Amino acid sequence: MQLRVENVSYAYMPGGPFEAKALQGTSVSFASGAFHACVGHTGSGKSTLLQLLNGLLRPQEGTVYVGDWTITPETKQKHIAGLRRKAGVVFQFPEAQLFDETVIDDVMYGPKNLGFKNDEARRLAEEALARTGISTELFTRSPFDLSGGQMRRAAIAGVLAMEPELLLLDEPTAGLDPAGRESMMELFRSWQQEQPERTIVMISHDMNAVARYADTVTVMEDGKAIAQKAPHELFTDAELLERHQLEMPDTVRLLYRLREASGVNMDISAFDEKETFSRILALLKGGVQDA
Amino acid sequence: MSRVIVENVSFSYDGETDVVKNVSFTAAAGEWLAVTGHNGSGKSTLARCLNGLLLPRNGTVTTCGFITTDPETIMTLRRRAGMVFQQPDNQLVAPTVADDIAFGLENAGVPYDEMKERVEAAVKRLGLSGLEDREPHRLSGGQKQRVALAGITALKPDVIILDEASSMLDPAGRSDVRDVVRRLCREDGITVIMITHDLEEAAEADRMLVMREGQLTADAPPAELFKKPDLLKEAGLVLPLAVLMAERLRLEGFDPGSPTSEEELVRALCNYV
Numbered sequence A: 001m002q003l004r005v006e007n008v009s010y011a012y013m014p015g016g017p018f019e020a021k022a023l024q025g026t027s028v029s030f031a032s033g034a035f036h037a038c039v040g041h042t043g044s045g046k047s048t049l050l051q052l053l054n055g056l057l058r059p060q061e062g063t064v065y066v067g068d069w070t071i072t073p074e075t076k077q078k079h080i081a082g083l084r085r086k087a088g089v090v091f092q093f094p095e096a097q098l099f100d101e102t103v104i105d106d107v108m109y110g111p112k113n114l115g116f117k118n119d120e121a122r123r124l125a126e127e128a129l130a131r132t133g134i135s136t137e138l139f140t141r142s143p144f145d146l147s148g149g150q151m152r153r154a155a156i157a158g159v160l161a162m163e164p165e166l167l168l169l170d171e172p173t174a175g176l177d178p179a180g181r182e183s184m185m186e187l188f189r190s191w192q193q194e195q196p197e198r199t200i201v202m203i204s205h206d207m208n209a210v211a212r213y214a215d216t217v218t219v220m221e222d223g224k225a226i227a228q229k230a231p232h233e234l235f236t237d238a239e240l241l242e243r244h245q246l247e248m249p250d251t252v253r254l255l256y257r258l259r260e261a262s263g264v265n266m267d268i269s270a271f272d273e274k275e276t277f278s279r280i281l282a283l284l285k286g287g288v289q290d291a
Numbered sequence B: 001m002s003r004v005i006v007e008n009v010s011f012s013y014d015g016e017t018d019v020v021k022n023v024s025f026t027a028a029a030g031e032w033l034a035v036t037g038h039n040g041s042g043k044s045t046l047a048r049c050l051n052g053l054l055l056p057r058n059g060t061v062t063t064c065g066f067i068t069t070d071p072e073t074i075m076t077l078r079r080r081a082g083m084v085f086q087q088p089d090n091q092l093v094a095p096t097v098a099d100d101i102a103f104g105l106e107n108a109g110v111p112y113d114e115m116k117e118r119v120e121a122a123v124k125r126l127g128l129s130g131l132e133d134r135e136p137h138r139l140s141g142g143q144k145q146r147v148a149l150a151g152i153t154a155l156k157p158d159v160i161i162l163d164e165a166s167s168m169l170d171p172a173g174r175s176d177v178r179d180v181v182r183r184l185c186r187e188d189g190i191t192v193i194m195i196t197h198d199l200e201e202a203a204e205a206d207r208m209l210v211m212r213e214g215q216l217t218a219d220a221p222p223a224e225l226f227k228k229p230d231l232l233k234e235a236g237l238v239l240p241l242a243v244l245m246a247e248r249l250r251l252e253g254f255d256p257g258s259p260t261s262e263e264e265l266v267r268a269l270c271n272y273v
Helices: A046-053 A077-086 A103-113 A118-131 A148-160 A178-194 A207-213 A238-243 A250-262 A273-284 B043-050 B074-080 B097-107 B112-125 B141-153 B171-186 B229-234 B241-251 B262-270
Strands: A003-012 A020-030 A035-039 A061-066 A069-071 A087-090 A166-170 A199-203 A216-221 A224-229 B004-012 B018-027 B032-036 B058-063 B081-084 B159-163 B191-196 B207-212 B215-220
Touching: A003 A046, A020 A046, A020 A061, A020 A216, A020 A224, A035 A046, A035 A178, A035 A207, A046 A061, A046 A087, A046 A166, A046 A199, A069 A077, A077 A087, A087 A148, A103 A118, A103 A148, A118 A148, A148 A178, A166 A178, A178 A199, A178 A207, A207 A250, A250 A273, A250 B241, A250 B262, A273 B241, A273 B262, B004 B043, B018 B043, B018 B058, B018 B215, B032 B043, B043 B058, B043 B081, B043 B159, B043 B191, B074 B081, B081 B141, B097 B112, B097 B141, B112 B141, B112 B171, B141 B159, B141 B171, B159 B171, B171 B191, B207 B229, B215 B229, B229 B241, B241 B262
Parallel strands: A035 A199, A035 A216, A087 A166, A166 A199, B032 B191, B032 B207, B081 B159, B159 B191
Antiparallel strands: A003 A020, A003 A061, A061 A069, A216 A224, B004 B018, B004 B058, B207 B215
């Protein structure tokens, strides 16, 4: 699903003494069929951008294009009702949104709401739960009896069961341990790559995950998208990262420090352990690489 | 005397399955302990046993000289052993930062003048100067956790327990919290017990405890445990990148020493270049 935001502004409590400008005339686009990440500090406007992309908020100025929908300040809610089923949102701590008596009922709720018959809704729910790694014997349990990690998976299954084309993720792995983070990111990537139109926009502070999984990274600052680059471009640009106080992924930072300390020029764009190790080995064995 | 003494502690939520199984350890004055393990290993449950939020099914916990099962002394115990939780939003209660820090003091019946002094000292110590009149919910995650820590510090505690207190924060917030915890431990001699699944965070502790399926499977300095990658992997923990790289370099015949941080590894490797 193709996404485009054009000169969009949005403020909370506009005009009042507590007005907080979240987006200030920003423009950015996200290509269909890719995994996009959005980084920036608290208050940079990332979460507001995400909520504009599924029509939860309407722009106060400018235009948002999401697939076939066009959202302007004048757009009525009913015109974008159909967008909601195409754009699934996983907010921070989605487990807080679980509510039904059993896991399966909770996940079926979305598809049923979209008008699917009971059998079809059940099939969609079972598929989504299987995909998120919730085993069958948990289907009839109360979602509140699940562990924290399982609750989050069940909540994400509830979003996937509605068969969205666009997945909007806000810090989906916050609070998970390393193994949980990795399996969750693998889940999102494989979902995205299954169908050509499937698109993800993910907000994250986890630069390791952003570097490894995203096709593009958009940097937000003071309510504007100030850069959009491929991970290997962004994360090797030490000066730009420093200027915007963004972290390097662990792998890049290690290689960067090694390059600075040794004075030997080397390629520092490595996002996994294997690649990082081979760069270090090459350096130690004296095989200087071209950066 | 040890500030925290955990003896043969078992805990169960449902009365059937123990999520903490026969755990024993102690923490001395001024010591920094990291309790590590994956989600569901029982480490947060153990943390809640330390200040009597949960009471053991078996065994005893003695914190700051008070046994946690004694209702007479539990409030004193909790003032001497404060706890910071994972979610910064759920622990701030007052309309301003200063009021929030004063909240615990007021409950403890500290006289007004002394309260004012202690709040000012805590504000300074935690680097919150200028934020005294701000609304806590408008602060960043790292600032919120520092306000929570300031409220505890104002009570002049002997022990601070951090239950994944930085896992929800961005990198800047994380190093923020770690900086103040370091000062509280190393300069003020407060015992720190930090629950975390991040071994880079644990690397700075004096001792690292590893929890696995409710059991304590290791208790040693981090540098020693980093030499046992299998034990850590089995516990669902991921070695810090620098430790992992050093490990693999050894297999290739290099001797990078036993670095626990990126700086140490970089320094060791520069000898080769």
